[in-house]
Structure formats: C-alpha cells, structure tokens
Amino acid sequence: FNMDTFSSVGLRFFTVYGPWGRPDMAPLKFLSSLLRNEEINLFNQGQSIRDFTYIEDAIKATYLIHKKKIQMENDGQSVDSSSMIYNIGSSKPIKILDFIKILEEITGKKFLIKYENKVIGDVEKTLSDSSKLEKFINYKPSTNIQLGLEKLFEWYKSYYLS
Secondary structure, X not given: OOHHHOOOOEEEEOOEEOOOOOOOOHHHHHHHHHHOOOEEEXXXXXXXXXXXXXXXXXXXXXXXXXXXXXXXXXXXXXXXXXXXXXXXXXXXXXXXXXXXXXXXXXXXXXXXXXXXXOOXXXXXXXXXXXXXXXXXXXXXOOOOHHHHHHHHHHHHHHHHOO
16 A cells, blocks of 8 residues: 555535435434424524435445546546545525425425524535536536435335335
C-alpha cells in the first residue's frame, strides 16, 4: 500500500429513503406511524425543508462515480481526490408538510400530528447542488418524491403487511 497513490471519493447523501431504509428516519418512521394510526411529532410546525433522494438514484450515482474513477485510472488520467467530493441529492427540496400530504394521498390515511417547536440545532433546509455530480458522470438523481414514496409504500406493504 502506497499512500502516494491513495485516492478517495467523498459522497454527501441527502436524506436517502426507500425500501430497506433506516426505520428511525422520517420516511419510514412517518409511514409506519401513519399506517398504525400513531401520532407523530412534527418539529418546526412542518416548515423544515429537506432534499429527499430515492435509494435507487443514490445507488446508481455511487456506481457511476466508481465506474468513472476506475476508467480514469485505467486510462492513465490523474485523479485529483481532493476535488472528488460529490453531493448526491434530488436538488428539489420540499417542506416536511408537503411530504406528509403526499404520504396521506398515497395511503388514503390522515396523520395524527403533534406540532412541536423547532429543535435547537436542527437545520431548517437542506439542498443538494448536484451539478458537479452531473458534470462528472452525466447523471443526476431524478426520481420525483411522489413516485419514490409510492415505491416505498408498495415495498412497505409487501414487507411488513403481508
């Protein structure tokens, strides 16, 4: 192993959701609570904004970055790892309230919501600028939130409810 030839790529993922997602994150936590008729805590009155990224988009971007980096190395191109940090996100942030409305439309159920104040230290808005990613691999995450949540709901039903 030679540290002089070591290179790496940094990836910043923006609120990845989808099948097999983390049950403690909002997408699965909210969906589970909704289907069980359990109350959710909604901080900042639901006005926080998040850039959600569907898992298949995150996987494809990761794969394409890896493939491109190997291709560059095999072609003898220098790989400047200091500039290889990429945002992976939809670049289409939405309010958490809108996220909730979409889940309600998809499931035909209504959330039981306990509105809470903003948590100290919580970020009000996340937004991915994925233009560098798109330039490098000619790809940007494109699954819209409606379709992504529909896919999540279908998976949830088949995994947890069947």
